[in-house]
Amino acid sequence: MLANFNHMPMNNYSFAGNNSPDTKSDCFVAFELRKSGGNVIDIKSKVMALYGKSIRALAEDMLNFFEIEHGHLIIEDTGALDFVLAARIEAAIKLQISSNKDYLLEGSAENKKPTQKEQFRFSRLYLPGNTPKLMISAGIHHPNGLILDLEDAVAPSKKYEAAFLVRNALRNLNFYGAERMVRINQIPKGLDDLKIVVPQYPNLILVPKCEHPDDLTLVNQAIEEIKSQHQMGDFPIWLMPIIESAKGVLNAYSIATVAMNVAALAIGLEDYTADMGTRRTTAGTESFFARSMVVNACRAAGIQPIDSVFSDVSDMNALAENVKTSKGLGFDGMGCIHPRQIAVIHENFAPEAVEIDKAKKIVLAFKEAEEKGLGVVSLGTKMIDAPVVKRAQRTILLAIETGKLEPNWEDLT
Amino acid sequence: MKKYDNLVKNAVGRLVPTVINGEQHFPYKGVGMHRPTGKKHSPSISTCIDYPDDGNKTVASLKEALIKSGLKDGMTISTHHHFRNGDLISNQIFDIAHELGIKNLRWFPSASFPCQERMIKYMEDGTINRIEGSMNGPLGKFVSEGKMSGIGVLRSHGGRYQAIQDGEVKIDIAVIAAPTADAFGNANGVNGQAACGLLGFALGDSQYAEKVIVVTDNIVPFPCVPWQIQGNYVDFVVKVDQVGLPEKIVSGTTMITKSPDRLLIAEITAQFCEAAGLIYDGFSYQAGAGGTALSIGNYFGEILRKNNWKASFIRAGSNKYAVEMLEEGLVGYILDGQTFDLDGVRSMRENANHVATSPFTSYNFHGKGNFASMLDVVILGATEVDLNYNANVVTHSDGYLLHGIGGWQNTLFAKTTILPIPLFRDRIPVIRDEVTTICAPGEMIDVIVTERGIAINPLRQDLIDKVKNSGLPIKTIEQLKAEAEAICGVPEKPVLGDEIVAVIKWVDGTIIDAVRRVIV
Numbered sequence: 001m002l003a004n005f006n007h008m009p010m011n012n013y014s015f016a017g018n019n020s021p022d023t024k025s026d027c028f029v030a031f032e033l034r035k036s037g038g039n040v041i042d043i044k045s046k047v048m049a050l051y052g053k054s055i056r057a058l059a060e061d062m063l064n065f066f067e068i069e070h071g072h073l074i075i076e077d078t079g080a081l082d083f084v085l086a087a088r089i090e091a092a093i094k095l096q097i098s099s100n101k102d103y104l105l106e107g108s109a110e111n112k113k114p115t116q117k118e119q120f121r122f123s124r125l126y127l128p129g130n131t132p133k134l135m136i137s138a139g140i141h142h143p144n145g146l147i148l149d150l151e152d153a154v155a156p157s158k159k160y161e162a163a164f165l166v167r168n169a170l171r172n173l174n175f176y177g178a179e180r181m182v183r184i185n186q187i188p189k190g191l192d193d194l195k196i197v198v199p200q201y202p203n204l205i206l207v208p209k210c211e212h213p214d215d216l217t218l219v220n221q222a223i224e225e226i227k228s229q230h231q232m233g234d235f236p237i238w239l240m241p242i243i244e245s246a247k248g249v250l251n252a253y254s255i256a257t258v259a260m261n262v263a264a265l266a267i268g269l270e271d272y273t274a275d276m277g278t279r280r281t282t283a284g285t286e287s288f289f290a291r292s293m294v295v296n297a298c299r300a301a302g303i304q305p306i307d308s309v310f311s312d313v314s315d316m317n318a319l320a321e322n323v324k325t326s327k328g329l330g331f332d333g334m335g336c337i338h339p340r341q342i343a344v345i346h347e348n349f350a351p352e353a354v355e356i357d358k359a360k361k362i363v364l365a366f367k368e369a370e371e372k373g374l375g376v377v378s379l380g381t382k383m384i385d386a387p388v389v390k391r392a393q394r395t396i397l398l399a400i401e402t403g404k405l406e407p408n409w410e411d412l413t
Numbered sequence: 414m415k416k417y418d419n420l421v422k423n424a425v426g427r428l429v430p431t432v433i434n435g436e437q438h439f440p441y442k443g444v445g446m447h448r449p450t451g452k453k454h455s456p457s458i459s460t461c462i463d464y465p466d467d468g469n470k471t472v473a474s475l476k477e478a479l480i481k482s483g484l485k486d487g488m489t490i491s492t493h494h495h496f497r498n499g500d501l502i503s504n505q506i507f508d509i510a511h512e513l514g515i516k517n518l519r520w521f522p523s524a525s526f527p528c529q530e531r532m533i534k535y536m537e538d539g540t541i542n543r544i545e546g547s548m549n550g551p552l553g554k555f556v557s558e559g560k561m562s563g564i565g566v567l568r569s570h571g572g573r574y575q576a577i578q579d580g581e582v583k584i585d586i587a588v589i590a591a592p593t594a595d596a597f598g599n600a601n602g603v604n605g606q607a608a609c610g611l612l613g614f615a616l617g618d619s620q621y622a623e624k625v626i627v628v629t630d631n632i633v634p635f636p637c638v639p640w641q642i643q644g645n646y647v648d649f650v651v652k653v654d655q656v657g658l659p660e661k662i663v664s665g666t667t668m669i670t671k672s673p674d675r676l677l678i679a680e681i682t683a684q685f686c687e688a689a690g691l692i693y694d695g696f697s698y699q700a701g702a703g704g705t706a707l708s709i710g711n712y713f714g715e716i717l718r719k720n721n722w723k724a725s726f727i728r729a730g731s732n733k734y735a736v737e738m739l740e741e742g743l744v745g746y747i748l749d750g751q752t753f754d755l756d757g758v759r760s761m762r763e764n765a766n767h768v769a770t771s772p773f774t775s776y777n778f779h780g781k782g783n784f785a786s787m788l789d790v791v792i793l794g795a796t797e798v799d800l801n802y803n804a805n806v807v808t809h810s811d812g813y814l815l816h817g818i819g820g821w822q823n824t825l826f827a828k829t830t831i832l833p834i835p836l837f838r839d840r841i842p843v844i845r846d847e848v849t850t851i852c853a854p855g856e857m858i859d860v861i862v863t864e865r866g867i868a869i870n871p872l873r874q875d876l877i878d879k880v881k882n883s884g885l886p887i888k889t890i891e892q893l894k895a896e897a898e899a900i901c902g903v904p905e906k907p908v909l910g911d912e913i914v915a916v917i918k919w920v921d922g923t924i925i926d927a928v929r930r931v932i933v
Contacts, residue, residue: 024839047840049811050904079839082902136900137674140864174900339673 014095016161017088018130019076025133027080031092034070039063045077058082062089065103083172084132084165091161107171107200114236115179115203117263120144120401121240121304122333123345124181128153130162135169139176141339147181150193151208159185163196170200179203181240187215191222198226201235204263209271210241211248213258220259238263240306244271249290252297264304266335267294270311282318284325295330307334316344323348350402351395359395360409362388416564417913425803425851429924433916434543434563441925444854449779449922454580456623464648468597468635471650475502475628476509478649479586482624484510487517487542488585491622493614494524495590495602495751499661502590502628502653504531511540519563521582522546523573523614524817528661536561545582546573547807547817548915556914557813559930565814565915567807567928570614570750571776571783571823572918577617579779581922587618587625589642590656594629598647599640602752602769603762605631607657610731610752610761612641613771619646630656641769662754669711669734670704674835674864679705681885682792682833682862683712688883689876691790691829692716699728699785699824700792702753705833709792710734717743728775728788728824731757731767739767748784750775750820776823778920785820788827795832797848800890802855802870804832805848807917810841812849812909812931822920825857829876836863842897842904844890849907851926852917861890868893908932 012032019028027045041059045052059073073089080088083105090103124145127135131153138146148166150159170180182197183206184190190207197205207219216239223237239262241248241255248255249272256265269280269287278286291307298305307326310319323345326334333349336342351359361379366389369377377384399405406412417430423440431438439447464470472478484490490510492503503522510518516539520532527550535541536555543563548556556565568576576582591612592605602609607630619625619642627642628651637644670676682705686692698713700706710727711734717724718741726746729735733756738744740760747767752758760767775784785791796816797805806821808814824830834843843863859876861868866888869877880887888896898904910930919925 047904049907050841051902053905054902079841081840081900137864141673141677340676 013072013074014092016091016095019078023078023133025079025081025084025136026131027075027077027085027088029076029088029092030074031089031096032072033068033096034072036070039068039071039073041073041075043075043077045075045079047077047079054082055085058085059089062086062093062103065101066093066097066099068093068097080132081136081172083168087164087168088161091164095160102167105168105172108174111171111173111175111180112201112235115238117236117238117261118304119179120333120398121179121264121306122349122402123336123342124179124306124333125336125339125342126153126183126309129166130154130158132165132169135173138339139174139178141342142176143178143336143339143342144333145179145181145204146175147183147206147335149183151183151185151190163193167196167200170197170202181206183208183242187218191218194219194222195226198223198237199230199232201232202237204238204240206266207239207241208268209244209248210255211245212251213254216241216255216258216262220261237261240264240266242266242268243290243294244268245275246272248272249293252293253300256297256301256303262301262303264306264332265294265298266306267291267308269308291329291331299330304332305330307331309335309337310341311337313338313341316340319344320348346402349398350404351399353404355395356399356405359392359399362392363396364410366392417916423924425854425925427851427926429916429927430564430913431924433566433924438916439923441919441923444856447921447923449579453578454583454621456621468644470598470644470647471596471632471652475505475588475626475651475653476512478626478651479506479509480513481649482586482626484513484515484586486515487519488515489519489521489583491521491584491587491618492523493589493612493618494522494526495609495612495614496607496657497662498526498528499607499658500526500528500590501655501657502588503529506588507532507535507540511535511538516540517542520544520546521584523570524819525549525552527551547819548814549816553814557808557928557931558933559910559912559914561914564913565928566918567814567818567915568918569776569818569822569920570772570820571778571785572818572920572922573614574617574772574777575779575920575922576918577621578777579922584618584622585624587615587622589615589619589625589627591627591629591642592656593631593633593637594627594642594650595633595635595637595644596650597635597637598625598627598642598644598650599635599637600627600629600642600644600647601637601639602641603639603758604633605629605656607631607655607659607662608755608758608762609657609662610758611749611769613750613769615642616771616773619643624648626651628653628656630654639769659755668704669707672704675705676708677864678833678835678862679708679712681864681867682709682831683716684883685831685860685862685867685880685885686713686790687716688885689829689879692722694720694722695725696722696789697724697726697728697787698790698792699788699827700730701794702730702732703794706792706794707732707734709833710738714738714741714743728770728784729757731760733757736760736767739764748775772820772823776820776920778823783823783826785824786826788824790829790831791824791827792831792833793821793824795834795843797843797845798832798834798858798861798890799845799848799855800894802858802861802890803848803851804853804855804858805850806852808850808928810845810849810904811907812929814915814928818852818917822853825853829859829873830857831860831862832858833862836865836893836897837901840901842894842901844894844897845904850917850928854925861893863893865896866893
């Protein structure tokens with residue numbers, strides 16, 4: 001039993017999951033493949049009275065699935081959901097046997113929905129790929145995107161098990177409408193990550209430390225191969241390369257235009273400033289050139305420029321200032337590392353009241369002109385050009401998206 | 414003597430004993446249905462000539478005071494939780510009783526804390542027969558596993574006053590630990606190294622106990638003012654080196670939450686109150702000491718400020734956040750039942766609008782009114798709520814006792830009762846088919862706010878109408894339950910023993926539910 005767990009020789013066991021004292025909604029799994037004695041499952045769970053039987057049933061099913069006849073499986077559970085338990089158990093088992101089978105729980109249909117290339121990406125929340133507690137309710141804060149991060153937020157020793165957790169999360173986590181994103185590891189290591197995440201219909205892949213368009217070509221080749229293997233049809237998987245070096249900045253335009261599925265470029269300033277031999281400041285002059293390059297490259301390519309994260313999660317006023325600057329430079333969104341940042345980002349990327357008022361007038365004038373069959377849109381005595389109408393339409397959409405305008409505003413005017 | 418007997422099904426359908434620890438009790442009959450007649454309890458008449466003319470009631474030690482109070486087997490000893498986890502006196506009382514070979518005591522605390530874990534030893538060796546008060550942490554585990562000799566009785570703060578007043582619990586010796594006192598026994602909580610604000614939980618004990626001992630580490634010359642406890646009720650005064658640990662008066666639950674999910678719940682709760690028109694110039698509210706409740710107070714503050722409104726009073730549990738609102742002029746008064754931090758203590762000492770209250774003024778159901786029913790909004794927690802809106806605040810879903818009732822039941826009488834709670838906690842869904850333990854009948858719970866939606870009790874059609882077009886995520890309680898189970902899985906029904914280990918009193922002294930033994 002578990003009482004002996006800490007004392008028994010564990011040389012032959014493989015491990016997955018977390019069991020530090022503050023771990024919640026996770027589990028720690030140890031597994032030993034044996035030669036005889038049948039399967040033994042030991043469970044210690046904080047939710048034993050409510051889910052003990054179902055945890056045991058899952059464990060038994062998984063041992064059967066992987067055709068294990070003699071093994072010792074130990075589960076120390078702090079309230080992990082099934083998809084978390086399954087990821088941990090699978091990781092521990094696969095460290096001892098080689099199997100090309102994947103243990104997948106029934107996925108949600110919602111988690112196969114495609115997204116649009118141009119959809120709003122004001123906010124995208126990073127979730128460490130090996131920390132289930134932070135994933136479970138992330139979607140209720142309604143970021144535009146949720147990023148399951150396999151790169152910097154996962155310790156090197158945890159990368160193996162994190163991939164299973166991220167895969168299962170893509171199938172079974174409720175994203176509450178947020179775009180389902182994964183940040184893979186840097187290419188070429190990240191190409192292995194694609195094998196495990198692409199079959200789960202991610203909407204967007206973030207490619208970190210992207211320096212050259214060839215990186216994306218490799219990514220796209222891998223994606224296409226996996227998609228056809230898994231008969232995923234024309235399910236769109238967008239790319240958001242992250243520019244994090246001097247070289248990446250100088251190649252920004254060719255990266256942005258290398259493939260049709262590049263939906264946005266993001267900039268990562270921590271690594272960029274390190275590469276430049278400088279330090280990140282609040283004023284941000286050291287990164288002005290890089291940010292402007294990214295914005296220019298994106299606008300020229302017709303895709304979205306996305307700003308870096310703001311790392312002081314306790315200072316919402318400074319974040320608001322940062323967002324205003326970002327919007328002023330021409331960015332369309334930024335990353336966040338804490339759910340409380342989402343509302344601030346949306347609020348400050350949202351169009352201001354005067355912008356909305358002007359856009360409403362233009363859009364209404366355009367509609368009126370259309371109805372009357374007029375070729376020319378005019379507001380008062382002023383003629384309105386087509387790009388101005390388009391911008392106004394986008395402002396209206398933006399205002400609705402950020403809650404600044406009722407969707408039925410036309411009926412209310 | 415059987416520990417309990419005569420089980421009957423009460424008005425919420427729970428099987429409860431009506432004979433408990435050899436005493437007769439009433440089963441719960443419905444809200445407002447139990448209307449006892451008769452007289453209140455009357456302690457013995459005292460004569461002033463039996464007390465020193467110079468007013469000096471000090472004796473050398475707590476032990477001497479207990480012996481002079483006639484400590485003997487089977488007595489009821491009461492203590493209070495003004496120092497929360499920094500209490501140093503309760504343990505000493507039972508150390509002394511143990512040393513004197515006294516057995517079968519009933520410990521009647523206003524609440525228990527982990528620092529009193531040592532009582533387990535005294536329950537095991539028979540010094541203590543039972544606890545009638547909150548049982549949590551190690552004490553809750555001990556009781557839940559059926560190891561206590563007597564049956565535990567849990568009462569709300571108001572119910573405790575009611576039980577004392579009505580003579581249901583006759584206190585033999587009340588020991589009141591006070592930060593400051595004079596030799597006559599006048600005492601307060603606003604001054605002294607262990608200042609804790611007020612001593613309201615000891616009011617009933619001082620009025621109705623046979624013997625009253627005041628213990629302090631700060632004797633001041635007569636008169637000790639304000640005299641929150643009046644010396645005229647007091648038999649003995651004891652000076653000790655240290656009465657409480659001031660740093661532990663602030664409990665962990667008195668900081669604003671940093672959890673994004675709980676902040677979201679707080680934000681939605683405030684939005685709901687605003688949309689339902691519950692907040693207005695002159696409104697009043699009570700919010701508990703939990704991190705979510707505190708941030709709701711903050712949001713209320715923002716709404717008041719934005720509209721240039723002023724709340725008439727906050728019923729508290731005060732802390733620095735409530736004090737800031739008082740000092741900013743966002744609220745007229747704090748009617749305070751216990752101070753949760755040193756800002757609260759300071760404010761109570763300095764600000765005439767920060768008023769000390771007691772379970773008598775605020776909660777007593779057998780009084781000529783109380784403050785709780787005048788509140789517009791009360792914000793409370795819960796461990797479970799069921800599809801009939803019955804709520805549980807004392808046990809976990811696995812059957813373990815883990816919280817006291819506190820003022821929770823009493824404040825349900827506010828005009829609108831809102832429970833902001835996470836839909837599940839570490840996989841454990843909060844909304845159940847049936848709560849493990851009923852502490853409140855569903856008709857008393859108006860709104861449940863979770864991070865994934867709001868459920869309004871169908872009895873509150875007025876609220877349903879008001880928020881209909883608010884854009885808030887209004888759902889049925891069944892929808893919320895299904896949503897949690899889609900994420901967590903459908904929980905098994907825990908198997909509990911038949912044996913009863915404790916009972917839960919309703920505010921009128923009737924028994925609303927029984928707690929069953931956890932099978933280990």
